[in-house]
Amino acid sequence: MSEQFQPEVKKFKWLLSQGYINPAELAFYSNFYEIQMTTTINFEGNEILTPLFILTKPSKFDRLKKELPQAEIADPYSKKFPLISLISIEKFVNSLVNLKIPYFFFTLFLHESYYNAPPHVHALLYTLLQLANSSNKYVIKYYNIKEEPMPVSSDLQKIVCHFNKMLGDKDNSCDDSDWWKYNLWSKSTNNTAVDRKMIEKIALQYNISPICVHYVLAYNKNPCHLSPFLLLQIKSDLSSSSS
Amino acid sequence: MSSPQVKSNPQSQVKTNPNNPNSTNQTNPNSTQTTQQITWETILKSPRIERQHVDFAINSAEQAPQVPVEFVYNQLVTDARISSPASVAVSGTGGIIGAILVLRHTISLKYFITTKEVLSADEKSPLFLAKYALELLSKKYNDTEVITIELNEFEKIKLLLKQGGVYISGLPYELVVQLSQLAGFGRLWHYSSMQRKFYVF
Numbered sequence: 001m002s003e004q005f006q007p008e009v010k011k012f013k014w015l016l017s018q019g020y021i022n023p024a025e026l027a028f029y030s031n032f033y034e035i036q037m038t039t040t041i042n043f044e045g046n047e048i049l050t051p052l053f054i055l056t057k058p059s060k061f062d063r064l065k066k067e068l069p070q071a072e073i074a075d076p077y078s079k080k081f082p083l084i085s086l087i088s089i090e091k092f093v094n095s096l097v098n099l100k101i102p103y104f105f106f107t108l109f110l111h112e113s114y115y116n117a118p119p120h121v122h123a124l125l126y127t128l129l130q131l132a133n134s135s136n137k138y139v140i141k142y143y144n145i146k147e148e149p150m151p152v153s154s155d156l157q158k159i160v161c162h163f164n165k166m167l168g169d170k171d172n173s174c175d176d177s178d179w180w181k182y183n184l185w186s187k188s189t190n191n192t193a194v195d196r197k198m199i200e201k202i203a204l205q206y207n208i209s210p211i212c213v214h215y216v217l218a219y220n221k222n223p224c225h226l227s228p229f230l231l232l233q234i235k236s237d238l239s240s241s242s243s
Numbered sequence: 244m245s246s247p248q249v250k251s252n253p254q255s256q257v258k259t260n261p262n263n264p265n266s267t268n269q270t271n272p273n274s275t276q277t278t279q280q281i282t283w284e285t286i287l288k289s290p291r292i293e294r295q296h297v298d299f300a301i302n303s304a305e306q307a308p309q310v311p312v313e314f315v316y317n318q319l320v321t322d323a324r325i326s327s328p329a330s331v332a333v334s335g336t337g338g339i340i341g342a343i344l345v346l347r348h349t350i351s352l353k354y355f356i357t358t359k360e361v362l363s364a365d366e367k368s369p370l371f372l373a374k375y376a377l378e379l380l381s382k383k384y385n386d387t388e389v390i391t392i393e394l395n396e397f398e399k400i401k402l403l404l405k406q407g408g409v410y411i412s413g414l415p416y417e418l419v420v421q422l423s424q425l426a427g428f429g430r431l432w433h434y435s436s437m438q439r440k441f442y443v444f
Contacts, residue, residue, distance in 0.1 A: 004405045007427025
């Protein structure tokens, strides 16, 4: 698009980022001005396409705004999703699964402030991204999110279920009741968050590696080829100890 | 703000437009200012714009006061650049004085915009004064093209925006809506006779 329409293109990008218009309306104006939403910025050594969501702890917002002056704090309540948005994982997840994010093509960058996030957080993000990208609705490029298996018996499954339904899978009979009551960080309310002492106790009891126990309890996976009897026994021990 | 004074002819008590012989003695009979000296100051304060105001304003456009300009979205959009008007609407009585004042803000004037209704207005029509002003302006600025615009002429709107800013006061409301839908920040100029300033949207 010629530079003569830069004010128009800037205006419509701004209106979108502030939530005054939605992507469908932007598409209408794109008929006139061929508005390209994607530009690249350099962030932490990467050339990254915008719109960009930087998943970061709110305590790091100020620091990141200094590092990246174009970045602004996203506010899902007022539908404000700037082209470079700073947002916490929870707010991003809630916005994504409720289809509130006003972009179909965007980038997700997990900031280092979340690098100590437990595997199930990566698992949740990874699963949601796979669902989004296979839905023909979104194209989301992501950075620093590891492929982890999703815990089977977990409140997080309800989030995935809800996203599935929002994406149009109405036949899915999965349970998404109270899906928003998840807690990503507290181990006490999460079945998969088995503490280290419990894993070590079970590992010692059955003379197997703690890693094998961890996979069984956290992800319902059996990479160590434990016998089915032993698997049941381990799960039984866990449920009796937590009840 | 400068207020250039122009002396009226005490014999005729009416200012005439030397560029327009037809304008002689065409004073509105209801005019309350025929016996007063017309100045930019009196025009800006006048609640009603009449033909002799238009005559004076166009004749002394170069001496028109520099009216303040306010960018409406300056609190929200800090990096917007104001485009000087390249197109000036002359299409309703309410916008005529602003259309003349805005000429001082133009760098490269390309178009006078009007409507078919204005071009076909007869002397009894409320649009006639706009037609009259447009005729004078297009004679004075004879390298500026006069174009008409109608509803849903989006390509024309794009053409206008491509040239720069657009002064819109006096255009029919429906046209202003379409222009403002497509215009970027800093493109649209509106003159407020109450505030005596331009608002840029």
